[in-house]
Amino acid sequence: MQSSAEKMVFNFDNSAEKLVSSLEYMLGYIAERTPAHVDPEDILFRSKVIITELLTNGIKHAGKDHTRFDIEIDNELLVIRKTDSGSPLYLVNSRQTAEDKKLISADPLNSLFAIWESDNHIRFASEEGSLDDFLSFEQVMEHFGILIITRSADEFTYTWDKETSSNIFRVQIKF
Amino acid sequence: MIQVSNEGPKFVVADVTITEANLSNSDQFKAELVSLLDQHKKIIILDLQELKYVDSAFLGALVSALKYAISQKLDIVLVGLRNDIRDLIKLIRLDKVFKIYNYPEEAQFAVNKF
Numbered sequence: 223m224q225s226s227a228e229k230m231v232f233n234f235d236n237s238a239e240k241l242v243s244s245l246e247y248m249l250g251y252i253a254e255r256t257p258a259h260v261d262p263e264d265i266l267f268r269s270k271v272i273i274t275e276l277l278t279n280g281i282k283h284a285g286k287d288h289t290r291f292d293i294e295i296d297n298e299l300l301v302i303r304k305t306d307s308g309s310p311l312y313l314v315n316s317r318q319t320a321e322d323k324k325l326i327s328a329d330p331l332n333s334l335f336a337i338w339e340s341d342n343h344i345r346f347a348s349e350e351g352s353l354d355d356f357l358s359f360e361q362v363m364e365h366f367g368i369l370i371i372t373r374s375a376d377e378f379t380y381t382w383d384k385e386t387s388s389n390i391f392r393v394q395i396k397f
Numbered sequence: 398m399i400q401v402s403n404e405g406p407k408f409v410v411a412d413v414t415i416t417e418a419n420l421s422n423s424d425q426f427k428a429e430l431v432s433l434l435d436q437h438k439k440i441i442i443l444d445l446q447e448l449k450y451v452d453s454a455f456l457g458a459l460v461s462a463l464k465y466a467i468s469q470k471l472d473i474v475l476v477g478l479r480n481d482i483r484d485l486i487k488l489i490r491l492d493k494v495f496k497i498y499n500y501p502e503e504a505q506f507a508v509n510k511f
Contacts, residue, residue, distance in 0.1 A: 238421035242450055267481050271488070278420050278452045331490040353493060359467045364457040366489050373488050 227296040228255050234289045236280045248273050248293060248302075255295045260397045265300065268374040272393050275367045276304045279391070284308040300395040308389055310382040313344055326368070329361045334369050342382040346372040398422065399429045401437075402444070403501065408474075408508045409433065410442045410501050418448055418455035427458035430473070431465050439471065440511070442504045446477030456491065463495065472496070474504045 230251050234244050252269050256262050273291075280289035284306035292303040313336050316324065322338045328351065335347045348369055372378050377394040403410035411433055418426060433441055463473045474496045478486070486492050498504040 238419065241419055241421075241452075242417055245450070267484060270481065271485055274419075274450070274452050278454060281420055331493060350490065359464055359494065362460055362464070362494060364460050366453040366456050369489055370453055370485070 223294055223296055223299050223301060227294045227299075229292065229294045232291040232293070234277060234280055234291060236284050236287075236289055238281050241274070241277050241281065244277055245270065245273050248291060251293060252295060252300065256300075257297050257397055259297075265395065265397070268395055269300065269302070272302060272371050272374050272395075275371050276302065276391060276393070279367060280304065280306060284389075298397055300397070302393045304389075304391040306389050307387055310389060311344075311380055313380070314342060314382045317341060327363055327365070329363045331362060332369055334372065339379070342384065344380045346378045346380070348372045398426055399433060399443075401433070403505075404437070404439070405505060405509070407511065408440045408442050408505060409437045410444060410505070412444045412446075413448055416447055417450045419450065419452040420454040423454040423458040426455065427462050430458075430462040434462070434466050434469060434471055434473075438469070440508050441466065441471070441473045442501055442508065443473055443475055444477045444501055445475060445482065446479075448482060449479065451482055451485065456486070456489070460491065460494070474498065474508065476501050476504050 232244065232248055249266060249270055253262065253266055256265050287307050289304060289306040294301045317338045324336050326334045326336050330351045330353055332351050333349045337345045337347055339345055346368060371393060375393045376396045379392045381390040383390055398413065398415055399411050400414055401409055402412045415422065466473050476498045478497065483497065486495065498507065
């Protein structure tokens with residue numbers, strides 16, 4: 223991210239009623255600053271689904287306090303960061319010593335992985351499943367939030383900041 | 398939230414009347430859809446043209462209702478999707494499990510051939 227990056231902070235009060243207005247506010251900020259060489263439709267679609275899922279995550283998990291969104295944008299990158307003081311993601315305590323990559327969920331459509339880059343820092347990755355393995359529709363999962371963000375982003379990480387007891391989700395889109 | 402607008406021997410066309418489908422109404426949406434399946438025992442052609450915003454909770458409810466439909470040897474077919482909602486469905490490959498058509502008439506024609 224270059225020093226000339228534009229930055230904004232938005233505090234979301236974790237209420238479902240304000241989900242759409244909060245989404246539109248942040249999308250408006252991104253739309254006005256998307257560089258000319260970028261396909262705005264693609265960036266706004268990816269931003270929309272990412273921010274929607276981060277807002278939904280805030281409503282579900284962030285507790286009573288507000289959720290902070292930081293958006294930074296320059297000629298090369300869009301970074302969306304969500305910070306809250308809710309309980310740490312369950313994955314923080316499930317790192318396996320011998321294996322730093324763990325399958326979180328899988329069905330014939332998609333597989334989702336957590337990759338530990340340090341004890342409290344996880345990167346998410348996804349792969350398409352094989353429809354040849356499709357035995358029963360019952361296998362299809364019903365939770366898509368992390369998968370949607372992982373697929374839409376060029377990089378999606380989660381950090382548990384012990385010092386401030388904060389959850390930090392960071393999403394990066396490269397232009 | 399869901400209103401029946403047309404009915405044939407094999408199908409019911411059901412219009413989703415909300416513009417925002419998310420965490421706050423996904424449970425009710427699923428309950429109404431399951432109730433519609435129980436009541437009519439027909440394939441549901443779900444018209445989503447009014448929908449502007451959806452999230453993962455809504456998509457989870459839709460998949461859950463489809464599982465119920467399949468268990469009853471029925472189906473839920475989607476029509477009238479905005480481009481970005483169709484793109485979201487494709488992003489997580491749910492287009493592999495839902496039949497998707499542009500218009501209700503197109504879906505009715507297909508359903509009548511099942």
